[in-house]
Amino acid sequence: MEITQILFYVLSSLTVLSALLMVFSKNPVYSILYLIVTFFCISGHYVLLNAQFLAIVNVIVYAGAIMVLFLFVVMLMNLNNEKHSFGRPAKLLAASLISLLFIALTVGIFFGNKTAAVTPVEMGTGDLGLIHNLGSLLYSEYVLPFELSSILFISAMIGAVMLSKKDEELLD
Numbered sequence: 001m002e003i004t005q006i007l008f009y010v011l012s013s014l015t016v017l018s019a020l021l022m023v024f025s026k027n028p029v030y031s032i033l034y035l036i037v038t039f040f041c042i043s044g045h046y047v048l049l050n051a052q053f054l055a056i057v058n059v060i061v062y063a064g065a066i067m068v069l070f071l072f073v074v075m076l077m078n079l080n081n082e083k084h085s086f087g088r089p090a091k092l093l094a095a096s097l098i099s100l101l102f103i104a105l106t107v108g109i110f111f112g113n114k115t116a117a118v119t120p121v122e123m124g125t126g127d128l129g130l131i132h133n134l135g136s137l138l139y140s141e142y143v144l145p146f147e148l149s150s151i152l153f154i155s156a157m158i159g160a161v162m163l164s165k166k167d168e169e170l171l172d
Contacts, residue, residue: 018041029071035070066153102155
């Protein structure tokens, strides 16, 4: 058995274990910490696939910035004090319509995407994970999904803050 295969199996088992712990954890702070471990394991998979840039971006952006932001939002919402309702029916209706819009948009992107033939994975060779190739694909062919994901992140954060506030706080 090769070292890459051993690393793959170890990283895969750690990824699945931490993802399961994230989903089944009752404490939201622990769930976020397990998600950070999952992101680090996925970065290890990127290194095995010779995509070092994606591994570093995954650690810096997802495990670093976004997960710390999620941790602050969860701590700011103070989920342990009292039960929160979703508020007025108009707020629930608006959130449902926006969610349906994003689901329809995601389905449209998936079915409208005409992918080329799948190339086999190159382990340790080739220029598959280089910055030039990634940047040219990201800002040419995949620019719409890239920009829509940023809008989705912002709307999710605004929605989380809106749902955590009481109706009286929103009127002030």
